[in-house]
Amino acid sequence: MRKLLTIALALALAACGGGGGGGSSSGTPAPPTPSSTFSDPTTYSSAATASLDGATEASAVTRHQLVLGGTTLNYTATAGHLTAAAPTTGAPEASFFYVAYTLDGADPATRPVTFFYNGGPGSATVWLHLGSFGPRRLATDVPSTATPAPFPLVDNAESLLDVSDLVFVDAVGCGFSEAIAPNVNRTFWGVDQDAAVFRDFVTRYLAANHRTASPKFLFGESYGTTRSAVLANLLESAGTSLDGVILQSSVLNYNSNCSVFTPSTVSCAGFLPSYAAVGAWLNLASPSPPVSALPDYMAQMRTVASTQYDPAVRAFLATHAPPDAALVAQLAGETGLGAPQWQAHFNMDSIYFHSNLVPGSVIGLYDGRMTAALGTALASGGDPSSTYIDSSFASAIVQYLGNELGYTTPSSYVLLSNAINVWNFSHDGKPLPDTIPDLAAALAHDPQLRIFSANGYHDLVTPFYVTELDFARMGSVPGLGVKIYQGGHMTYLDNVARPQEKSDLAAFYRSATTASKEFAAGASSVASVPAETRLRVGAQMPPAVMERPLLGVWVPEALRHATPAPPTRGDALEAQVEGKLRSEFDSARGEHAGELTREEARAAGLGYIVRHFDAMDVRGAGAVRFEDVKQFMRERGARLPR
Secondary structure, three states: OOOEEEEOOEEEOOOOOOOOOOOOOOOOOOOOEEEOOOEOOOOOOOOOOOOEOOOOOOEEEEEEEEEEOOEEEEEEEEEEEEEEEOOOOOOEEEEEEEEEEEEOOOOOOOOOEEEEEOOOOOEOOHHHHHHOOOOEEEOOOOOOOOOOOOOOEEEOOOOHHHOOEEEEEOOOOOEOOEEEOOOOHHHHOEHHHHHHHHHHHHHHHHHHOOOOOOOEEEEEEEHHHHHHHHHHHHHHHHOOOOOEEEEEEEOOEHHHOHHHOOOOOOOOHHHHHHHHHHHHHOOOOOOOOOHHHHHHHHHHHHHHHHHHHHHHHHHHHHHOOOOOHHHHHHHHHHHOOOHHHHHHOOOOOHHHHHHHOOOOEEEOOOOOOOEEEOOOHHHOOOOHHHHHHHHHHHHHHHHHHHHHOOOEOOOOOEEEOOHHHHOEOOEOOEOOOEOHHHHHHHHHHOOOOEEEEEEEOOOOOOOHHHHHHHHHOOOOOOOEEEEEEOOOOOHHHOOOHHHHHHHHHHHHHHHHOOOOOOOOOOOOOOOOOOOOOOOOOOOOOOOOEEOOOOOOOOOOHHHHOOOOOOOOOHHHHHHHHHHHHHHHHHOOOOOOOOEEOHHHHHHOOOHHHHHOHHHHOOOOOOOEEHHHHHHHHHHOOOOOOO
């Protein structure tokens, strides 16, 4: 049961600049102050060259209840905007739209706060917001395609609200998030630029809501995991220490995902276990194992992929000699795709597999268990696992924001923007991002940082075995946990997987925080709750839009022919991490070459050095060298070259 209380106050900044709804055009944004309105008059744009002249930090605030495990949680929902500002100058960068759910009466010093975002790049955070672990979710019942649309919006029995406060935030140029002049949306459409402005939003949210002492977590999905790896390192370097990073359906290294490249120059061996899982679910594998035996079958397929298929693919790519007929027959039996198709497409990419596994039908890329006959509406978009859910998420987010959270605007909510068409994928001097070094650099800042990776067996976009191979480059990481669930890219949509993932996440939060506490029983600030009511607001928002549907991991055509960067591991990875850390240090440009004072580090935004300056300044010189920083990290357990 869900019982909604009343509209509370809206938060706003007094405008000191013109245009775009008003707002500050320079300087660090002031703390939010009460206002009397929650209907946002601003018109937001997803265009590449769009920007606001200024921005108002305004929010609709409502109070609600949710019953989890027999415990009634009173919570506050805040929907609106906060302004990300440049860390060294305080100049406004972008106005971020977010929805936060906070437990009433909880101690902010011990209550975790988690930042959620989808990927794309260019995707709003609607899928995680209304599909995963928020207080409300759409009941899709996937992989069934029989539930009529629109799906019902129900109380979420697996919400993480009993574990953490939840902040769902949209990237610049989607949802209702937009750049602030002189920036334009495209200013932040790149791997490094996007992560940096997200850092500044997180910093702003923590300061504005007095949450700097709270345990802090990131939760990114798909390209959001690429963002998380870079963002985690940026936050740690800036002095914002994280407790945990949750990676949902990871694409941490574009160079290891064979579907990115055409013609493929990367082995698709990391996809093979997922092909076999889909074939088994559809009873096409011979023999098809029962669902209960899937983990054992996947262990077997990992061995086949690593010891048989991958060496054969590498030899095939090098010589183009026909593959071994016995191996081709074995692959056909294990996946259900015929031997002639394997013979013709031996380095099997996911697009070919999903188009040819079931004759006369297409299967889902994001969830390979879902099928649609060619010529039907469900098959029209090329991926039934997306087509089936998209319209319900598009309609639900508009109705939910207006009817239940009290936020309206004349703008269209942009689910997927055109950002990906012009996205700058370059990172660390390479055409496509490899963010394993970023994740390793975050661990160098804080070896106690915990990482939780969740994947679906039936995801053909970001296969679980590719993620495992990417992680293997870092060697043994004590704080890393990997869980694979029944389901596709969005495992949380599966009614079997979602409760399992919620339980695993709750355990992860307990292990990542310094002390296990029962947050759900926090004292409530609400005395009583009236009978069921539904908020109704006068303004009607236009329908949500999807400017560019996505089919899998996508990059511009020119990059599909790029030479993939070879992955580093072991000593080479440690040297790469050291290079990233040294580059951050050197970019501060202290008065004395090779040294930084505390104030120079602060001015450069190197909060990590500021926070630990006294421990790093072992010479008592009032300045630290990079070797001092490196030695401090090594003493805390960082893996860096000697």
